[in-house]
Amino acid sequence: MPAAADGAVLGDNCQLHYSATLGGAGALTEVPVVIDDNINSERRSAESNCRGDSEIKELLGKPKHSISANLLFKRGTPGATFLTLQNAYVNGTVLHFALTSGAIADTGQHVFRLEGQIKSWNMTRGDNDTVKVAIEIVPVASNSYASNWSVVSA
Amino acid sequence: MFSLMSDERQEQMNGPYIGQVDEVPLTNDDGSPKLDEAGKPIVIKLRVVASTAGKPPEPEGPQQ
Numbered sequence: 001m002p003a004a005a006d007g008a009v010l011g012d013n014c015q016l017h018y019s020a021t022l023g024g025a026g027a028l029t030e031v032p033v034v035i036d037d038n039i040n041s042e043r044r045s046a047e048s049n050c051r052g053d054s055e056i057k058e059l060l061g062k063p064k065h066s067i068s069a070n071l072l073f074k075r076g077t078p079g080a081t082f083l084t085l086q087n088a089y090v091n092g093t094v095l096h097f098a099l100t101s102g103a104i105a106d107t108g109q110h111v112f113r114l115e116g117q118i119k120s121w122n123m124t125r126g127d128n129d130t131v132k133v134a135i136e137i138v139p140v141a142s143n144s145y146a147s148n149w150s151v152v153s154a
Numbered sequence: 155m156f157s158l159m160s161d162e163r164q165e166q167m168n169g170p171y172i173g174q175v176d177e178v179p180l181t182n183d184d185g186s187p188k189l190d191e192a193g194k195p196i197v198i199k200l201r202v203v204a205s206t207a208g209k210p211p212e213p214e215g216p217q218q
Contacts (some may be wrong), residue, residue, distance in 0.1 A: 001198075017180075024170055024200070027179040027187075063206065080183050105180065105196055113170075113200075146207030148170055150200040 001154065004106035010037055011101050016069055018085070019096040022115055022145065028098055031081055033072040037099055039112050040066045065114055065147040067099055067137040075129045085135070089118040094143050109152040115145040171210040174202045 005011060016034040019026035044061040073082045088095050094117055101110040116139040126132040139147060170176065180188040180196045187195040 024176045025178060027181045029181045029183060029185075032183065065206075105190075105198055111200055146169060146205050148202050148205035148207070150170075150176070150202045153175070153199045153201045 001105050001107045001152075002103075004102050004109040004152070006108075009101060010039070010099070013102050015100045015102070015104055016067075017098040017100070017104060018081075019098075020084075020093075022094065022096050022143070024096065024113060024145070026096055028096075028104070029081065030104070031071060031085070032079065034069050035072065036068075036070045038068045039099060040068060065139060066116075066119075067097060067112070067114060069099075069135060071133040071135060073131045073133065075125065075131050078131065082133075085118065085133075086121065089121040089135075092117055094140060096145070097137055104152065107152055107154045111150045111152065112147070113150060114139060114147045115143050116140050169207050170202045170205055171207050172202050172205050173210070174205075176200045176202075 014034075014037055016031045016037060017028035018031060019028050021027065041063050043063045045058040046061075048057045048059050071082075071085070073079065085095075087093070094115055096115050097113065098104070099112045099114075103109065104111065114137065116137050118135050119138045120134070120136045122134040124132050124134075139145075176199070178198050178200055180198065182188055190196050
């Protein structure tokens with residue numbers, strides 16, 4: 001396998017994969033064309049203002065992760081992946097997702113993995129034959145898979 | 155803010171832990187295996203380097 005470019009950030013040719021098999025060992029299928037991929041992570045917080053404090057501070061809790069992206073499909077013939085993901089959104093199916101910093105089979109590539117449901121499905125016909133679907137994927141309480149970063153090893 | 159997760163629920167967040175390696179095959183849109191240039195199915199190894207589940211739990215055993 002070729003070596004990946006240095007760095008863990010989302011770079012050129014970053015890819016979104018999914019699997020219907022949960023747990024992290026299921027076969028991954030690439031979502032054909034994905035742009036504007038985002039990994040979002042934020043710790044929930046509460047402000048603390050106790051007697052004697054000279055300033056407001058924050059109590060940070062556990063992180064909340066999510067993936068957002070824009071999927072591009074061809075109008076009229078969007079393909080099997082479009083139907084799989086649309087059905088997963090409509091039926092509330094939990095899927096395994098892997099967002100890579102580049103081509104997934106390259107050694108040293110960084111992969112963010114998350115299991116969850118598609119929370120939003122916003123479909124627009126942006127240009128000519130292109131259908132754009134903006135999605136957000138979030139972990140759900142019914143699933144106990146821990147979101148993680150992995151590296152492709154030889 | 156408070157957490158709705160009980161200790162028992164937290165224990166169910168049991169992986170993947172840091173250091174775990176998953177062997178994952180790649181498939182095409184139609185479900186067929188993705189092949190390399192030699193015609194062999196591509197299987198990648200994913201080694202976990204950071205996880206919200208943290209490190210593997212210490213093995214339970216008799217106290218020395």
